[in-house]
Amino acid sequence: MRESNARSLGCGLLKRFHGWCSGHKRAKKERERFLTVLVNPKEDKRQILGQTVTKFAAAHHLCKNEVYKLINRRKVAYRGWMLESTYLQAQNAITGTIF
Secondary structure, eight states, X not given: OOHHHHHHHHHTSOSEETTEEOOSGGGHHHHHHHTOXXXXXXXXXXXXXXXXXXXXXXXXXXXXXXXXXXXTTSOSOBTTBEEHHHHHHHHHHHXXXXX
């Protein structure tokens, strides 16, 4: 990585660059997507979504459109995968620690 690329990431001009994600406030949505965690409790897997949804879907043999629906909270679960926040809320509801 060149110095100019690092500077661009630092000031928010670039949001992503070759696996790196900017820490600037302009890149907040991009960073949240980048660091989204998906959980598969059946297989005891917990994985960060990473740079692209397409690569994640291909790596796990999933339909990318269904993964997008999962990330955008239009689906609760897809082939055992769910958002970590959804999984934690479900665990709290089962144990009764919500109230």
